[in-house]
Amino acid sequence: MSSGTFKLPTDEFRFTSEHISIGEGRKLYIDPSIWCIHGEYEAFDKYIVTRSNVTAHLVQVHPFTLGWIADLHSGLNLPDNVREQIDRLSLCNPTVTVFGGDIVRGSGEYSGSDMEDSWFQSVWEYAKDRLSNQLWLKGNHDIDPNRDCYYNWFERLWVLKVGRFKFVAFDGYNEQTLCPGSCYPCLSLPDILWLARRLREDDLEKVILVHQPLDQWCVYCPWVFREANITCAYAGHSHDIIYAQGPYKEIAGIPDYINGSCSEEVQLRVATLTLFAGDGKERSVLVEGGIGMREGGDEIEITTPVTVNWKKEKVTSVVPIRLARRISGHYVNLIACLPSEDRGSVRIKSTLRGAKITGDVEMYVIGKDIYSEESLYDSWVCSCGAMWNSYRAMPGRAVELELLRS
Incomplete structure (x- = not known):
């Protein structure tokens, strides 16, 4: 079972x-x-x-990264814009990736389409070996009358806990309450009660994931946001990139990162990439193009992409890029933090007792049964007794790892 x-x-x-x-x-x-x-x-x-x-x-250690793309609007054949966004995000290799709804191009108004399982399958087949730990949300284009294909591919409500954060995925377009012919959010009472419970049942930092922006549906259930510890929200639906707070008082202090720019007609397509830190803070960047990676011997050279801000202006941002490597039987995750449009390198050299990791970038080193004399950033003990540690190293400082036997 x-x-x-x-x-x-x-x-x-x-x-x-x-x-x-x-x-x-x-x-x-x-x-x-x-x-x-x-x-x-x-x-x-x-x-x-x-x-x-x-x-x-799933390892409960900080930091970790989240990748977000939404409004793919794919069909039987995967559009080039979808391939481009998936490929772009895959080079950043987020710890967890969320597809934020409108995965396929149904009517969007529950008015009928020729949607088939194969539409969702084409997205899954392309993304499954490119993006790690993938999760999906349901959008209004993902369902139509007598076309319930989405439910063959993922859940519509789910929760994921990582460290001190809890990601709560919600359905803003429920078939039981929607009005055919409209793409406007429609919530069900059972779903609202479920959301309220998930937001209040513990003291974790909540991150709301929903296809529709908060300001389009919070008016139906303003009370669920009271006394809830919400760090931020992610949305799509608008084929644009928008940073929103408010306008209603119940959501006035909640940053809503709206990015539905994967859609074909959008000129500026970016992926949202967020680093979640051990102090409960998050740092989001909008990644455009230009990322590259080259390996030679024990050295990995990274070229960081162009980034923009929420006003669509080109800016310099710190981009977190995750590298996963197997060293003497141990998996080690490196999260390298580099300025956009820059180059940096990481060197992994085997030693008698483990590995020596150096680089000209800020980085975090995460792994199971690893030990270093460097300052410990975070740690977690699994129910099996295995210890997962996270170490932070500044540019130019080596992390000498001892790889302990499991």
Whole structure:
């Protein structure tokens, strides 16, 4: 019996929770470098194949990164603009990636279309081996009368806990309450009560993920935002990039990062990339083009992309890029933080007891059963007893890692 997973029409599995359990002989799309996995399995870059009953826990260590793209509007054939956005974000290799709704090009007004499973499958097939730990939201273009294909590919309500943050994915276009012919948000009472519960049941920093911007639907349930610890929200729907706060008092202090720029007609297409830190803060950048990576020997050279601000002006921002490497049987995640339109390098050199990691960039080093005399940034102990540590290194400072036996 599986839990925390979702079976696809392709017989593959996705995760829907930070803690999962699954049986033998399953192909499960989780990134083995950042999950603590218990049982027998074969590891690949973006997935595992189980050889026994397996449980796994998404590592609860800071920092981590979140990638966001929305409003893909794909059909049977994947548009070039969608490929471009997926490829761009894949080079940044976020810890978790969210597709923020309107994955396919249904009517958008619940008025009928020829939507098929194959539309969603074309997106999944292209993205599954490019973007790690992928999660989806439902948008108004993802459903139509007698076309419930979205539900073959993911859930509409879900929660994911990572460290001190809790991501709450909500449905702003419920079939039970919507008005055919309109794309305006429609909420159901059971969903509103579910959201209120998720926002208030603990003291974690909440991040709301929903296709429609907050100001378009908060008027139906303003009370759910009271006494809730909400860090920010992400949305799409508007084929634009917009930073919003308010205008209603209940959401006045909640940054709403609206990015639906993946759509074909948009001139400036960017992906949202956010670093979530151990102090409860987040730092978001809008990534355009120009990212590159070149490896030679034990050195990795990184070229950072162009970034813009929410006014669509080209700016210099710090871009977090995750590198996952296997060193002497240990997975190690490096999050390199570089200024946009710049170059930096990271060198990983094996030593007698582990590895020496140096670079001319600020970086975080995260791994299971690793130890360094550098100052510890964060740590987490899995239920299996494994220790995951995170170390921060400033440019030019080496991190000497001792790789402990599991």
